[in-house]
Amino acid sequence: MPESNTLLSVKNLCKSFGPVEALEGVNFDIRPGEVLGVVGQRGSGKSTLFHLLSGSYLPSNGDILFEGQRITLTAPSMAHKLGIESALQNPNLVNNLNVLRNIFLGQELCRVPYFKLWPREGQMADAARAFLTSFDLPPELISEFPLNLTNEQQQIVAIGRALCRRSKLLLLDDALAPLSFQRQQKLLAQVKELAEQKVAVILSSDDLKHIFSVTDRILVLYHGRQVTLKPTAETTPREVVEMIVGSNRQEQVTPVIWAFENYYTAQKQADELRSAQKALHESLKAQGSLNRQLIERMNAQMESLDHLNLALQEANRRLITEREAERKALARELHDQVIQDLLSYNYRLEDAEGDISEENLRQELTNIRDGIRNVVSSLRETCSNLRPPTIDSHGLSAAIRSLVHQWSSQNGIRVDLDIDPDLGRMPEPIELSVFRIIQEGLSNVRKHARASLVTLALKRTPNANLVVHLKDDGQGIPKPINLGVLSEEKHFGLVGISERVSLLGGSMHVESPASGGLELVIEIPSPYPVIGPISN
Numbered sequence: 001m002p003e004s005n006t007l008l009s010v011k012n013l014c015k016s017f018g019p020v021e022a023l024e025g026v027n028f029d030i031r032p033g034e035v036l037g038v039v040g041q042r043g044s045g046k047s048t049l050f051h052l053l054s055g056s057y058l059p060s061n062g063d064i065l066f067e068g069q070r071i072t073l074t075a076p077s078m079a080h081k082l083g084i085e086s087a088l089q090n091p092n093l094v095n096n097l098n099v100l101r102n103i104f105l106g107q108e109l110c111r112v113p114y115f116k117l118w119p120r121e122g123q124m125a126d127a128a129r130a131f132l133t134s135f136d137l138p139p140e141l142i143s144e145f146p147l148n149l150t151n152e153q154q155q156i157v158a159i160g161r162a163l164c165r166r167s168k169l170l171l172l173d174d175a176l177a178p179l180s181f182q183r184q185q186k187l188l189a190q191v192k193e194l195a196e197q198k199v200a201v202i203l204s205s206d207d208l209k210h211i212f213s214v215t216d217r218i219l220v221l222y223h224g225r226q227v228t229l230k231p232t233a234e235t236t237p238r239e240v241v242e243m244i245v246g247s248n249r250q251e252q253v254t255p256v257i258w259a260f261e262n263y264y265t266a267q268k269q270a271d272e273l274r275s276a277q278k279a280l281h282e283s284l285k286a287q288g289s290l291n292r293q294l295i296e297r298m299n300a301q302m303e304s305l306d307h308l309n310l311a312l313q314e315a316n317r318r319l320i321t322e323r324e325a326e327r328k329a330l331a332r333e334l335h336d337q338v339i340q341d342l343l344s345y346n347y348r349l350e351d352a353e354g355d356i357s358e359e360n361l362r363q364e365l366t367n368i369r370d371g372i373r374n375v376v377s378s379l380r381e382t383c384s385n386l387r388p389p390t391i392d393s394h395g396l397s398a399a400i401r402s403l404v405h406q407w408s409s410q411n412g413i414r415v416d417l418d419i420d421p422d423l424g425r426m427p428e429p430i431e432l433s434v435f436r437i438i439q440e441g442l443s444n445v446r447k448h449a450r451a452s453l454v455t456l457a458l459k460r461t462p463n464a465n466l467v468v469h470l471k472d473d474g475q476g477i478p479k480p481i482n483l484g485v486l487s488e489e490k491h492f493g494l495v496g497i498s499e500r501v502s503l504l505g506g507s508m509h510v511e512s513p514a515s516g517g518l519e520l521v522i523e524i525p526s527p528y529p530v531i532g533p534i535s536n
Helices: 046-054 075-080 099-103 121-132 137-141 151-164 182-196 208-214 239-246 250-260 263-286 292-354 359-386 389-394 396-411 428-449 484-487 494-503
Strands: 006-016 020-030 035-039 059-067 069-071 085-086 111-114 117-119 169-173 198-205 217-222 225-231 414-419 453-460 466-472 507-512 518-524
Touching: 020 046, 020 217, 020 292, 035 182, 035 208, 046 075, 046 085, 069 466, 075 085, 085 151, 085 239, 099 121, 099 151, 099 250, 117 169, 117 359, 121 137, 121 151, 151 169, 151 292, 169 182, 182 198, 182 208, 182 389, 198 208, 198 518, 208 239, 217 239, 292 359, 389 396, 389 428, 396 414, 428 453, 428 466, 428 494, 428 518, 494 507, 494 518
Parallel strands: 020 225, 035 198, 035 217, 085 169, 169 198, 414 453
Antiparallel strands: 006 020, 006 059, 059 069, 111 117, 217 225, 453 466, 466 518, 507 518
């Protein structure tokens, strides 16, 4: 590739967090109008790469060249000035600004652009409405605030911010995941249009259909290292999956292929086909049809659907288990190595502080130590989010009490907690799943409910089943409650909760009472063996 035709060049790019090597030895070039796909499992370094290119992280080693010049990106604002725009995995929106302000934040259209004087409010509003309409969102959404938006809507606002600026390079880190199928297609179409306009795009996605539909080349990462960089036309999805998981063994490759083939779409299509065939089957029986061959064929198809759903559930169960294992390992590594190293440095600075007589230097050391303590506090909170420490040592009851206390303090919402004193310990996967269900339920209340009171109860039934009862006094959701519609809208997180409940073999009942709020009742079959009679 001629150097003069290269927009971005990455040479031996590395990033470490203490002893953890998140990215090591990545090399690639990208030309104007080229679309590069980045793929890999969680923990492979994809998001780290995007943070380095967007100016959110500083590299530990290596070079980034943009239009032939070596650059050091110390902040996202530097990337913006060069023409590098990004929509990353977690939308970074300003909650006290409405959608219009978030889209044009730092890039307001003004009559005097240099001094940012006399904003062109009407022109910005028209552009924002047009963008929202292009993604089938109501134009009046420009006046809403991020906390009132669904995850999908927040992601679209972040994409709008990136697309409203004139860019030379667009970074999309898993930006497609929160979008519905139709909106994913719209964004992929825009990527193709940008490429035709000579804008380079770097795109990551867990759906290989996205990657193979728009990219020119594919970069595969595995455990922070570059496995290969190949033209898309010269490889296949299965070959890419084998490189992603680091194996060509069937039992390792198959679950990942299931995930990449879009679990939710396959499950929805299977359920719809199953319902249609069941209805036809019953209709044929009611009419006394003698077409047994058709009925037998339908039975065979329904059995195939059962196998499909079981395979999909097993793939999802394995992915959730692997994700929890990765979270536990990362939390332990952060706590046992990074945090301990920072505390060690802090003690050494404290010792050095006693030997310095000059007041200015002593004050500077004090400020540095305060900064280290703040970083340690943030890392401990991150560790707690990755893996609640109480759950391993003291069990689910203690972990829930800790979670509820912290959540209530942060959000100013009172929680009435009632935990059965005989709850006892359960297998680790079940305790973790129940904890994540409650964590997601409380997150829904914070994002959507506008509640002032939450009641949460965990009880054992006489037959040793576990019942979780979560209720708030907020605004509720429209009736009838349809999880299929909520899934398409990426709303409330109830779909994610229902999947975890399903994998535990449990049942879930959702109600929006006339008195207001949302009520969630989950029952999980006995997660522990009954040793003796259980009191009511």
